[in-house]
Amino acid sequence: MGDPDRQSPTPPGRASDRFISVRNVAKRFGSFTAVDGVSLDIGKGELFALLGSSGCGKTTLLRMLAGFEQPSSGQIFIDGEDMAGIAPYHRPVNMMFQSYALFPHMTVEKNIGYGLKHERMAKSERDDRVAAMLDLVQLRDFARRHPHQLSGGQRQRVALARALAKQPKLLLLDEPLGALDKKLREQTQFEIANIQYETGITFVVVTHDQEEAMTLASRIAIMDRGAIRQLDTPKNVYEFPGSRFVASFIGSVNLFDGELVRIDGDFADVAVPDLGITLRALRRGDLRGKGRLTCAFRPEKVHMSRQKPDGMGNTIQGVVLDFGYFGKDSLYRIKMATQALVRVNATNDLRAGDDEIVATWEDEVYLSIDPKAIMIFEDEA
């Protein structure tokens, strides 16, 4: 962590090569604006994620990259080429559809080879490419099957192989793991990341699942109401959200209204009436003067103890209202004297039964928060 100026959402250096460049793109359907002036650059070979809840415009942006929709205004460049007016079948872009969209009347190998029919390519070369794709997704034994003879996970891999077969400059993935169950999802997301690394193709993933975006992508653009709210690495998006919206969208967070009392070097003191104390927080680079603020801290960044910790600032006392036991960790809800609730994540790193550390209902506990773990946001209008 450290450098407070790191909080400003500047994209890391890779984007400068501008392999894919979206310039001020907007898309309107009648009076509804789906995408509202988005600009972003994606580097060659990057695994980029567009993250947002449904209706945020991420799918429309993806469809504009694929060529299924034309921007109402703005430009899209892929490898330096303006994509305006270029039909989907002439773009160096392939897409993996959310529903997989496998051709039901074709076998797995026909599905994978379909796009290669349009390339000037000898049949033997085409067969080799299909075989290589089947190997890549480990479906060699399933080449002659039809899509309905495959499981969900196998269909997903066929869809991926089909989209990769033409070796596009850009691969778009629409909710690639959305239709898989939890176990398979974890395995598949590593597979996708590995395949991206092996092929070196630029991937853009659209997802509403933040875990999926965090594990897959090298950078994430968080979209809301047609605009990008923050564009950064997964770690920075989580640890240094640029706004209250992003902080509460990614992961869970405790949010409290506060007022800036003073600035003290690298720190800022914020009075938080709901907690009954003045919190010391790391100062944001651009924070000036006084005014109303939002203080935020993540539940797992709170240290909880039954003895009063000494030598730590930002300590508050409360009572355990209730808690949920999830196995590897527990989520506590702690009631302050002011009736406000603070959520605290405690890792169950010792076997349960050790009464010393596991707090239970009605226990009095002390919460302390490292100033570096407290995020402050100027209130949004």
Added chain:
Amino acid sequence: MKRLSTFLLTMMALGYVYLYAPIISLIVFSFNKSRLVTVWGGFSTVWYARLFENTQILDAAWLSLRLALISATVATILGTMAGIALVRFGPFRGRTMLSGLISTPLVMPEVLTGVSTLMLFLLMAKWIGWPARRGFSTLLIAHITFSMTYVTTVITSRLSAIDISIEEAALDLGSTPWQVLRDITLPVISPAILSGWLLAFTISLDDVVITSFTNGPGYNTLPMLVWAKVRLGVTPDINALGSLIVAVVAIGVTVSSVVLTRNERRRERDIQAALLGDH
């Protein structure tokens, strides 16, 4: 298995009698030696022989068959095109009118369709000199018009049920819209095209009302001929004809349902096997 109560069994028997007694009596009496339809005179296949000597009936059957084959084929082509336009072309100008016009013959009384088609032909004859007389071509146009409606309905419902993203995927993989139509859309909706064709064929084959408005002298289709003959009293050769049609239909239905059931069962087995693959 649970035993059915007497009441249910009786009702079931009555239901079957109601549905099949007419057909069975038709078949039984087609083998009747007697000329009188209602009096049993012993077993004979004489009416079948008589049927195949009756050139009037054979001509009518041949006309009906040609008419049904051509009109079903043309109606299927037009109906498929209309269905694709309605479902896949988005909100184009005149879409509401097209969809309204296409479904009108479905709800309009056949008599009205018949009368209006006849009036159209009469006016056309007056203004452009064609058709000078009604015959095969007027019958064909009329049959295509109303059977196309049914084809379009079948195609539209099938097309709206299939995932549009498979067509987008083909576009994305480099196919032009025409190639997508040829490689993806038509093969995927082919069962609907086939059933649309069968529907159009059947409807054309047994139409009486619209046919009687649009045919000309010497162009009697089979149903028209039967209808005309029956008005003079049911003759046993009609029974023979009916029995033959029943036999053909029964064989067709049995074969297709056996094939369908077998495919369906294999498909289910495949899906079961595939589900096990994940775990």
